[in-house]
Amino acid sequence: MRSNGRTSTRFWRWRRSPLRRRSDVVEAWIVLAVWVLAVVGGAAVTLAAGLAVVHIQERHRAERHAVQAVLTEAVPEAIPTADGVKAQVRAPVRWRDRYGVLRTATVSVEASGRAGSKVVFWTDRWGTATTPPVAGAEVAAQAVAAGALALGAWGGLVVAAGCAARGRLDRIRMDQWAKEWGEVGPGWRRRIT
Numbered sequence: 001m002r003s004n005g006r007t008s009t010r011f012w013r014w015r016r017s018p019l020r021r022r023s024d025v026v027e028a029w030i031v032l033a034v035w036v037l038a039v040v041g042g043a044a045v046t047l048a049a050g051l052a053v054v055h056i057q058e059r060h061r062a063e064r065h066a067v068q069a070v071l072t073e074a075v076p077e078a079i080p081t082a083d084g085v086k087a088q089v090r091a092p093v094r095w096r097d098r099y100g101v102l103r104t105a106t107v108s109v110e111a112s113g114r115a116g117s118k119v120v121f122w123t124d125r126w127g128t129a130t131t132p133p134v135a136g137a138e139v140a141a142q143a144v145a146a147g148a149l150a151l152g153a154w155g156g157l158v159v160a161a162g163c164a165a166r167g168r169l170d171r172i173r174m175d176q177w178a179k180e181w182g183e184v185g186p187g188w189r190r191r192i193t
Helices: 022-063 136-192
Strands: 065-071 079-081 084-086 088-096 102-110 118-123
Touching: 022 136, 088 118, 102 118
Parallel strands: none
Antiparallel strands: 065 088, 065 118, 079 084, 088 102
């Protein structure tokens, strides 16, 4: 690989050379492993995190269902707040669960309603009032966010492990160099003085 009379230094750790040390080959394998783990492992971790979020949201969707209840007290009108108008208020309601048991709870409902009017809210499989399940685009956004966070964490972990391995390799090289210099150095000092 010659260009303009110069030898390319690309991939020098992979080519045979009398100057190449065993630690250079080990370092080349470390760098390759870091790249492979970052790319392949990153894709797998990102996909797994995104699918986990989708699975959790599907499970929530299956466990939660809408319930029609009756307000037991009148609900006040929309409440003005510093940042706008609060359209949702907490109010006591009663309903019969799927077993016919009369239940009561305080749930978040639309503002302004009279006692006895019907409202819809969500319960989990135990009949406890809960938030509605997350739908379509929001699930996708959560899956993408979880995948991005997992990818960042995985990338940081792989790069940190690669840097630690290369740092250890550098310490071994420095120890070898110090040992060799300890053997050769005294002979050089005698020549100079």
